[in-house]
Amino acid sequence: MNHEDLADLRAEFDKFVQDKCSLQPDENVVQNPDIGDKEDEEPVPQFVDALTSKLLAPAISGVYLSRLDIKRIAEGIDESLPIKERLKMIRALFRHTNSKDFLRTAFDEINKHINGRIVIYTQLGEAFPASKSVFDENIEKAKKTQKMFEQIVEDFEEIEPTDDPLLI
Numbered sequence: 001m002n003h004e005d006l007a008d009l010r011a012e013f014d015k016f017v018q019d020k021c022s023l024q025p026d027e028n029v030v031q032n033p034d035i036g037d038k039e040d041e042e043p044v045p046q047f048v049d050a051l052t053s054k055l056l057a058p059a060i061s062g063v064y065l066s067r068l069d070i071k072r073i074a075e076g077i078d079e080s081l082p083i084k085e086r087l088k089m090i091r092a093l094f095r096h097t098n099s100k101d102f103l104r105t106a107f108d109e110i111n112k113h114i115n116g117r118i119v120i121y122t123q124l125g126e127a128f129p130a131s132k133s134v135f136d137e138n139i140e141k142a143k144k145t146q147k148m149f150e151q152i153v154e155d156f157e158e159i160e161p162t163d164d165p166l167l168i
C-alpha cells in the first residue's frame with residue numbers, strides 16, 4: 001500500500017467523521033436516529049414503568065426478550081411496532097391500554113415467549129446437570145414474572161372513552 005492510498009483513505013475517513021459524527025450543536029446532524037419522536041414522549045399508564053424495569057432485566061425476570069421478540073409479541077396481538085430500543089417498544093405497546101382484555105391478550109402473548117424460554121431452560125438443565133441450579137433459578141424468576149402479569153391485570157382499572165376525567 002502506498003502513501004497516496006493511505007492519504008486518500010484518511011481524507012475519506014475525516015470527511016465521514018465530519019459529516020456523520022459532528023458534535024456541534026448548531027449543525028443539524030442526527031447522532032442517533034432512534035433518539036425518539038413525539039410519540040415516545042407521550043405518557044404511559046403507571047404500570048408500564050414497573051413492568052419494563054422488571055420484564056426487560058433478565059436478572060429479575062429470568063428471561064431476555066429481544067427487540068425481535070417484542071416485535072413478534074406485538075404482531076401476535078395485531079399491533080404494529082417499529083424496531084427501536086426495547087424500553088421504547090414496550091412503552092409503545094402498552095401506551096394506549098384501556099381495557100383488561102387488551103392486557104390479558106398482551107400478557108398471554110408474552111407468556112408464550114416466556115414459556116418457550118422455560119422449555120429451553122428445562123432442556124438445558126437436563127442436558128447439563130451441573131448447571132441445572134442456574135436454569136432452575138431462571139425458571140423460578142420467569143414464573144414470578146408471569147404471576148406479576150396476573151396481578152397487573154387484576155389491579156388495572158378500565159377507562160371508558162366516555163368517562164369524564166374530572167369525575168374520576
